[in-house]
Amino acid sequence: MPEPIKITFLGTGAAIPSLRRNHPAILLHYGGDYILFDCGEGTQLQLQKARVSPMKISKIFITHWHADHFAGILPLIESLHLSRRKKPLEVYGPEASRFIDALIELSYWGIGFEIIAHDCDEDKKIEKIFENDSYEIYAIKVIHSVPAFGYALKEKDTWNIDVKKAKKFGLTGIQMKKIKERGKIKIKNKVIKLEQVAKKRIGRKITYSGDTMPCKELFEFSKEADLLIHDGTFAEPMEKERPHSSAAEIAKLSKKYKIKKLILTHLSRRYKTTDEVLNAAKSIFKNTEVAKDMMKIILK
Template structure:
């Protein structure tokens, strides 16, 4: 079994926080990498509640620059400085260079670490991170200001079948080598990776930020885990957000394996009702809750 991706909902509310639902922030952990998606005003308090030090965060992805999605950045950066961070911090988002610059101007601090702002496209899907085992894409969505969603894609990989590897005389370091190169010559004979291993497709996790429903975003997260804006239960004209009805219909259409609804308006106080409504619309749905952990 692969190591689970761990997702912690730090804030499941919308623009006006309540004691039960803070502003949007999602912590994402893949193997040793910690990533933060959005950083609402109480993000660092929520991190403390789940016992995770913010110093571990490698990158921050902001979906758009409405205060409920970035209000926690200034205090978080100051905390990182006080904790003695040395590693650079990357902050992604539409027009991130401009916004991060302005945020840094608001402080007397000289930080002990570099902050690298990276602009992402609001025109098209763009690969913004490439690591050995995964990639992260930004994806334009539809909100009242330039906004993107993010899609984490684990790369497909090979799982060695020990009995087959043994049959071809492959052991130890050779197994890592054949995984890397795709083939290896053993005792004068070329062995292909497909002869000794099973192909494992990569996992997908998508986070929409605030948006009207965007079909292509769902299409790009097919068979994956989707964390989506569900500010309202029913559609409300003129609001640049999504409703339960719309999101669940698209999740069904694009075969989303698990749907996490989040960013709820504070008018909804009965979680049981929300859960029942969502389950009726889409069986594999969950209502996000502050502090909720999801393994994927």
């Protein structure tokens, strides 16, 4: 069974927060990893509501340095420091080191843990910025009023050995392990390929756009993604062009690029309910939801 990927929308508003919508922050929980995408003002309290200790967070991916997307970092660092954190905290983003240095300058503390800033390369459209045994994280350059990135988590493909088949080929337990590592194995002068005894499971793909106008590269990379969390600031395109997206435009692209599920977030304060944004998208792309604060979804 694949590891469930749990996503909690801590904040789903745009620009000015409201009692209903906090500033942007999305928590992703995969195996033992707790990752934050954006960390707007109030993220700590939202984490408390979600009953997740901020001490568990290992990485924060900031889409861009507008305060609504990062102002929660400073108080979060303060709390981690007071909780005697020792584990390093990694922060990714465009010019992350410059902004993290500036944030640290703003306080009197001697922080008892390391903050490692990773600058996403603004000259690259798509860059792999992290990899472990289970997944990779990519930064995708998007189109906003300041340097901005979307992020995609791409789970690695895995092979599940069909033990019955493998035994037919005469493979022992150790040889099954070896064939998984090497892709093939030689037994009695006969080469057995992994695909002959195993089934491939395609890894899941999740993309978060951050703030952006509709961005072709983001959609190309997210083709057939299991989940796309996208800027849905407006229901329909605005008369005057804004550096954001509308639900209608994103729904069209989600259909074109065969996205499996779309969740729109970062809603403008002008919408008192989700109806307008949801209806604008759903009439084009059925599998759409509009995020709400503290909404949780699990990808199995």
